[in-house]
Amino acid sequence: MYFAALLARTEDGWEASDTELDDVETLSDLTDLAHEASVDEDTVLVFIEQEDAWFALVRVEGEDDPRIYVSDAAAAARSSYGEILTNELLGGDQDDDDADLDSLDLDGTEDGEPAVVDDKEEEEEETSVSAEFVPAGPAGDREILADLGMSEKELLALGTEALGEIADALGAAEVLETVR
Structure with a gap:
């Protein structure tokens, strides 16, 4: 079972929306979802989590290439959405x-x-x-949230409640909880 949500940064803080991944087959599809949620091409974070086995973050800003972090690449590679991300990370x-x-x-x-x-x-x-x-353990951009208040060390130390802890560090825990 997957949980997926989008957090879009706005002038007033973060806006959250849950999202369906049914039509997502590529990283480009995922990036398009993020662009649709974007306000003035500001930062959008895509959260994907699979039953406490792994989580992923995709950060989209304007036309820049998306930044990706996966908590456990080997576990993610065994799932359809995680495979999209690990394939991108592994080239x-x-x-x-x-x-x-x-x-x-x-x-x-x-x-x-x-x-x-x-x-x-x-x-x-x-x-x-x-x-x-596919290597076991984290893969991707470990500094994906550094400028938003969560260091690489904090990101790597996250456990099974990772998305909640990330949202809390960003000041978006309440808005994320509304879509959870």
Whole structure:
């Protein structure tokens, strides 16, 4: 189960809104959601959390590239939205490489001969390959909130109530709680 919210900075403080990630398939989609919530292209923070397993922050400001922080890259990579972020942080989508190899028809069969594939074996192989390339622990911009009142050290020390603690440090705990 995911929780996702947007915090947009305004002249009067922070405005929070919950958001659905159903249509988010890329970082660009997530950035577009943030831009829609932005007031005068000011800072927007996207909070994503999956059942206390991991959380992520995406910071969008104007036309700058989004800044990303993921609390546990290995855990996030095993989920659909976390995978979008970890792929961005690690410099590419591993699935694209797999698709390229599959298109080369290197499965050992003759032309026209159907390949026999054990779905369970293939699924286990994909999982272990993905986990191999993703480091456990935090990934991304550890100073993503430094200018907003939360140091790198504080960010790295966060536990299971991370989003609440972040919102509290930003002075946005009450507005975040309204959408939680």
